[in-house]
Amino acid sequence: MAEKEGSNTRKNVQMPEINGRPRINLPALRGFLSQFPGKLQKHLKSRFKRPTEKDAANREMFKFKDAKINLEKQLQAWRKNPVWDVNQPPAIEVSVPKDSLCQLNVEVNVGLPPDAIYNIVIDPDNKRVFKNIQEVLSRKVLLDEGSRQVVELEQAAIWRFLFWSGTISVHVMVDQNREDYSMKFKQVKPGFMKRFEGCWRVEPILLDEKLCYPCKPKTLSEYMSCTQGNGRIASKVTLQQLIEPAIVPPPPISWYLRGITTRTTEMLISDLVDEAARIKGVSNSVSNCITTETDVHHRVSDEHQVDETFDIKERWALRRRRRTRGSM
Incomplete structure (x- = not known):
């Protein structure tokens, strides 16, 4: 009998602990979980849509x-x-x-x-x-x-x-x-x-x-x-x-x-x-401006110099000098 009462006492002690926890609304939880993928997709679309709209505006x-x-x-x-x-x-x-x-x-x-x-x-x-x-x-x-x-x-x-x-x-x-x-x-x-x-x-x-x-x-x-x-x-x-x-x-x-x-x-x-x-x-085209034999010699020399130069900055500096000479 004492054992039975002890068992009932343990049950009475445990029940308040269970009842004291926040109660979970299962229907609401199911509704949230069912809508979550759609809301997440909508959020991502809105985030990725903004640059597109901005680019379109530009x-x-x-x-x-x-x-x-x-x-x-x-x-x-x-x-x-x-x-x-x-x-x-x-x-x-x-x-x-x-x-x-x-x-x-x-x-x-x-x-x-x-x-x-x-x-x-x-x-x-x-x-x-x-x-x-x-x-x-x-x-x-x-x-x-x-x-x-x-x-x-x-x-x-x-x-x-x-x-x-x-x-x-x-x-x-x-x-x-x-x-x-x-x-x-x-x-x-x-x-x-x-x-x-x-x-x-x-x-x-x-x-x-x-x-x-x-x-x-x-x-x-x-x-x-x-x-x-x-x-x-x-x-x-x-x-x-x-x-x-x-x-x-x-x-x-x-x-x-x-x-x-x-x-x-x-x-x-x-x-x-x-x-x-x-x-x-x-300026005019270099090919149209160069007429003398000396100019032709310089042009051929420059072209070979440009081709033999491997640094792109040096090549474009040579081309700019060639254009300047041609426009004179």
């Missing part, structure tokens, strides 16, 4: 379709004030992904608005600008949606490295979109090159934003208004391309091929900078 801001803004006005602003001494060579990063010859990432600032730069890059007759394009073999527009076109293009491209040179056929599909100033290209059929693909991109740079101080323009119209139409817009140009031959040769041949690719890409950028200067009326 793209909207810098569209050159504003009724008050046009390319000719921008070019006039540059012709009035063509000097912009960035004094920096393009940044060229060379990496070697697995089974590839190289991947190039190039970035350079050019003193012209994005529309003008984009016009140069997508011009069907841009072989007059890019001297490594020997001939356009074929060009066919497969899709035209106004601001976006898909073009099948075949070119004969020239390569040079030290005292060697040659040509190679490049057959690519090009997707060009003026809305975001991008031009993506990809090889149509594998041949000597297993993969050849990349992308040009152009982004605006507001050079004279200080004229708006203490205000900060939020739209292109505001920028042009506070600078009284004299605010210049430059461009940050980036080029990414991946090159993978059918057979990747061993060193030192792969080193030479990588050097050829890097110099060819550098030539493209140099030609783009020269064309921008020509459009602004800063």
Whole structure:
């Protein structure tokens, strides 16, 4: 009997402890757990959506379709004030992904608005600008949606490295979109090159934003208004391309091929900078200015010196000196 009473006493002692704990509302807990994945997903979407909306706003801001803004006005602003001494060579990063010859990432600032730069890059007759394009073999527009076109293009491209040179056929599909100033290209059929693909991109740079101080323009119209139409817009140009031959040769041949690719890409950028200067009326093309035998001798000497210089900053310093001599 005593044992039974003791048992009842223990039960009576334990019951208050159990009853004293916070009671859990099981239906509410189940409801929370069932809604948690959806709430988490919604939260993550909102967090990741913010940069996208901001980027979209930036793209909207810098569209050159504003009724008050046009390319000719921008070019006039540059012709009035063509000097912009960035004094920096393009940044060229060379990496070697697995089974590839190289991947190039190039970035350079050019003193012209994005529309003008984009016009140069997508011009069907841009072989007059890019001297490594020997001939356009074929060009066919497969899709035209106004601001976006898909073009099948075949070119004969020239390569040079030290005292060697040659040509190679490049057959690519090009997707060009003026809305975001991008031009993506990809090889149509594998041949000597297993993969050849990349992308040009152009982004605006507001050079004279200080004229708006203490205000900060939020739209292109505001920028042009506070600078009284004299605010210049430059461009940050980036080029990414991946090159993978059918057979990747061993060193030192792969080193030479990588050097050829890097110099060819550098030539493209140099030609783009020269064309921008020509459009602004800063200087004439070196090839048009050099007429005397002495000048020709200096030009050939400089070209060899440029090719033999491995430091990119030194090469671009030599090119600037050559342009200065040509404009005299």
